[in-house]
Amino acid sequence: xxxxxxxxxxxxxxxxxxxxxxxxxxxxxxxxxxxxxxxxxxxxxxxxxxxxxxxxxxxxxxxxxxxxxxxxxxxxxxxxxxxxxxxxxxxxxxxxxxxxxxxxxxxxxxxxxxxxxxxxxxxxxxxxxxxxxxxxxxxxxxxxxxxxxxxxxxxxxxxxxxxxxxxxxxxxxxxxxxxxxxxxxxxxxxxxxxxxxxxxxxxxxxxxxxxxxxxxxxxxxxxxxxxxxxxxxxxxxxxxxxxxxxxxxxxxxxxxxxxxxxxxxxxxx
Numbered sequence: 001x002x003x004x005x006x007x008x009x010x011x012x013x014x015x016x017x018x019x020x021x022x023x024x025x026x027x028x029x030x031x032x033x034x035x036x037x038x039x040x041x042x043x044x045x046x047x048x049x050x051x052x053x054x055x056x057x058x059x060x061x062x063x064x065x066x067x068x069x070x071x072x073x074x075x076x077x078x079x080x081x082x083x084x085x086x087x088x089x090x091x092x093x094x095x096x097x098x099x100x101x102x103x104x105x106x107x108x109x110x111x112x113x114x115x116x117x118x119x120x121x122x123x124x125x126x127x128x129x130x131x132x133x134x135x136x137x138x139x140x141x142x143x144x145x146x147x148x149x150x151x152x153x154x155x156x157x158x159x160x161x162x163x164x165x166x167x168x169x170x171x172x173x174x175x176x177x178x179x180x181x182x183x184x185x186x187x188x189x190x191x192x193x194x195x196x197x198x199x200x201x202x203x204x205x206x207x208x209x210x211x212x213x214x215x216x217x218x219x220x221x222x223x224x225x226x227x228x229x230x231x232x233x234x235x236x237x238x239x240x241x242x243x244x245x246x247x248x249x250x251x252x253x254x255x256x257x258x259x260x261x262x263x264x265x266x267x268x269x
Contacts, residue, residue, distance in 0.1 A: 007047075009043040009050075010042065012028050013025065013026065014028050021209040021213065022061065023060045025047055025048070025101075027044075027063070027123075030067065033066050034064055036071065036097065036119050040097075041097040044101070048103070048104055052103065059205040059209045060104055062110045062111065063110075064111070069113075070115065070123075071119065098119070098151035102152060106216060106217055107128050108127040109131055110123070110124035110127040110201070111198040113136055114136065114137065116137070116138045117137070118141055118142055119150075121153070122140070122149060122152050122156070125160070129204065130188050131201040132182070132189070132191070132197050134178050134179075135178065137176065137177055138175070138181050139169065144173040157169065157170070169186075212245070212250040212254055212264070214244070215251075222240075250268065
């Protein structure tokens, strides 16, 4: 899917390109506020597999085409019609959508406007950076309908806000508006008034994409794999990641461009 233009994955997901190195994965089920059905989950996983295999992508933005929501979570109407056996069979498909975003090898930026609840907020949590605007309302309300956050929320939210704060947010099932969410660390960047989250996310992605593609992927790998390890083990992870870039063409180009006082032309290898 390298190059420009748009590629669709099923009815509800599309991927667009912005310049040479930024991809945008668009949740595109606006009439249902991007409620994640089984079909949509499969499309998210398929889009992520294609993105992961595309070495020309340096940054992926996850956004929404819905006017009032990033994503309201699982399609509860569909879920309500499933038998227990059918729900069990659907679980791996749903999980693949969330892990597909989480496992993308390049930096990822979520562009959150409106409601990002339950699985919708978990899709944002699976990204490296969450950009939101003043319309954002986020939360993990699953216990209010008799389940738990099952798209990574119980593991990813504590890593952002701490164990006690995550427990309060999950146990109360409360919805958190943009300003408080920013103060708690539930989102990372709150755009200025009048600036949509998507605009802010694409601007951030462009700044990130100006850097070495090889370096970005290695840095993400070190950050993700080293998190939670003791310091010595974490430093070993960092050293392994360093060795993947130290002798790369990107490193040679970066040093040459710095010495020549010019903009690097990254080989991406």
